[in-house]
Amino acid sequence: MNAAEIESLGQALTDAGLQIVPWEEKADLYIINGCAVTAQAAAKTRQLARRIKREHPSSLLALVGCYSTAEPQEALACGADLVLNNLAKDDLVELLLHSGLIPRAPRDTEGECAEEVYPPVADKASQSARREISATHASVGLASETHTRALLKIQDGCNSRCSYCIIPTLRGRERSKPLSEIRSAVITLRDRGYQEIVLTGIHLSRWGHDFTPSLTLTDLLQTLLGIDHLPRIRLSSTELSDLDEGLIAVLASHAAAICPHLHIPLQSGSDSILKKMKRRYNSEQFKNAIELINKYIPKAFIGLDVIAGFPTETDSEFMETKNFIANLNVSKLHCFTYSMRKGTVAASMQQIPKQIKKERTNELLELSNIKYIEFIKNNLGNALSLLPERFDIENKIAFGHTENYLEVNVETENKLENIFYEIIITETKNAKVFGKFKV
Numbered sequence: 001m002n003a004a005e006i007e008s009l010g011q012a013l014t015d016a017g018l019q020i021v022p023w024e025e026k027a028d029l030y031i032i033n034g035c036a037v038t039a040q041a042a043a044k045t046r047q048l049a050r051r052i053k054r055e056h057p058s059s060l061l062a063l064v065g066c067y068s069t070a071e072p073q074e075a076l077a078c079g080a081d082l083v084l085n086n087l088a089k090d091d092l093v094e095l096l097l098h099s100g101l102i103p104r105a106p107r108d109t110e111g112e113c114a115e116e117v118y119p120p121v122a123d124k125a126s127q128s129a130r131r132e133i134s135a136t137h138a139s140v141g142l143a144s145e146t147h148t149r150a151l152l153k154i155q156d157g158c159n160s161r162c163s164y165c166i167i168p169t170l171r172g173r174e175r176s177k178p179l180s181e182i183r184s185a186v187i188t189l190r191d192r193g194y195q196e197i198v199l200t201g202i203h204l205s206r207w208g209h210d211f212t213p214s215l216t217l218t219d220l221l222q223t224l225l226g227i228d229h230l231p232r233i234r235l236s237s238t239e240l241s242d243l244d245e246g247l248i249a250v251l252a253s254h255a256a257a258i259c260p261h262l263h264i265p266l267q268s269g270s271d272s273i274l275k276k277m278k279r280r281y282n283s284e285q286f287k288n289a290i291e292l293i294n295k296y297i298p299k300a301f302i303g304l305d306v307i308a309g310f311p312t313e314t315d316s317e318f319m320e321t322k323n324f325i326a327n328l329n330v331s332k333l334h335c336f337t338y339s340m341r342k343g344t345v346a347a348s349m350q351q352i353p354k355q356i357k358k359e360r361t362n363e364l365l366e367l368s369n370i371k372y373i374e375f376i377k378n379n380l381g382n383a384l385s386l387l388p389e390r391f392d393i394e395n396k397i398a399f400g401h402t403e404n405y406l407e408v409n410v411e412t413e414n415k416l417e418n419i420f421y422e423i424i425i426t427e428t429k430n431a432k433v434f435g436k437f438k439v
């Protein structure tokens with residue numbers, strides 16, 4: 001989601017005539033879309049901000065996003081010249097342009113602050129108006145210079161209140177980008193040459209629920225399927241509660257157009273912990289949904305988010321999670337060590353010692369490796385469609401992702417074009433996947 005937003009910003013800056021330079025090159029303006037979902041993420045944002053100001057004191061630093069929303073004063077203390085919260089960040093480029101801050105003459109005073117020109121955080125009175133702007137402001141993102149994959153943000157905010165999560169406080173209630181705008185954005189990206197579009201959102205699968213009459217993600221996908229030469233579509237994540245048979249049926253019957261790739265937050269396999277997390281499903285419902293996907297989309301990549309060391313989690317509750325996942329036919333885990341967020345219900349629960357959280361995370365990572373190797377083995381001999389993303393000139397190897405999210409290495413004499421190649425998965429070595437062109 002943050003990546004989609006930063007790409008949108010990058011595109012807006014490019015459209016305004018600015019040049020995006022590689023990280024190693026010095027820039028006049030640095031933008032950090034800082035995450036605050038965990039305490040570690042916030043600490044990383046602070047570290048990066050301080051490093052930029054130390055290494056490039058005469059450059060302008062803008063801090064935007066969840067970190068700036070949660071900790072605006074800390075953001076300023078890190079040396080940021082401009083701090084914009086989630087409700088105001090879509091206006092960043094406009095603010096910079098109208099102020100003359102970009103392009104701009106070198107400043108006289110090192111560290112001169114732009115917050116005198118712009119209030120660092122949107123005041124409360126303007127927040128609802130800002131929210132309306134943000135709701136429809138998701139813009140087309142630019143993924144890379146090769147126009148391989150674009151991230152398109154179509155939804156923001158969340159109406160749920162999971163006990164460990166600060167996102168609803170930072171991003172507000174659900175807002176969806178209108179169907180017609182998404183359709184136009186997809187056509188624009190197709191015309192720019194993108195071969196794959198990843199639809200992103202905080203609660204992506206709730207897209208359209210805030211409309212009157214409401215729409216669903218299935219409605220959106222069916223509309224997009226009507227676009228000529230539609231780039232490959234990938235969903236960034238799907239909550240189990242929204243994963244109905246209609247959505248699975250669309251994915252199953254259009255596997256060439258919509259990637260058979262589902263990323264589903266599980267968080268815990270223990271019903272008592274799920275209840276404390278205030279998740280809207282139990283383990284039985286989760287298992288049934290995974291079995292339905294296995295049945296209708298057998299080659300789908302299924303990734304799960306799991307949290308290790310949620311407050312009060314006992315050894316036996318953690319074992320329940322491990323056993324539950326071990327018995328599911330899924331492809332990989334995205335393991336998070338629980339990290340306390342001020343302002344959440346879980347922050348006041350009894351916390352688990354650091355060492356135990358670490359050990360549980362490592363156990364989940366091991367389980368993830370087992371699952372992933374199984375998934376790769378199940379794909380050996382399969383014909384899949386590869387979109388090349390990188391090329392190692394020295395070793396003459398191209399890397400790219402298949403529709404079911406395998407990162408595959410293919411030997412090739414020449415750099416591949418930005419098109420799909422039919423390949424066969426041939427072998428796996430050290431968790432790397434190799435393939436060859438289908439003849």
Ligand code: SF4
Nearest residue numbers: 158160161162165167
């Ligand atoms: S569904 Fe839960 S975890 Fe996801 S953004 Fe909403 S509150 Fe956070």
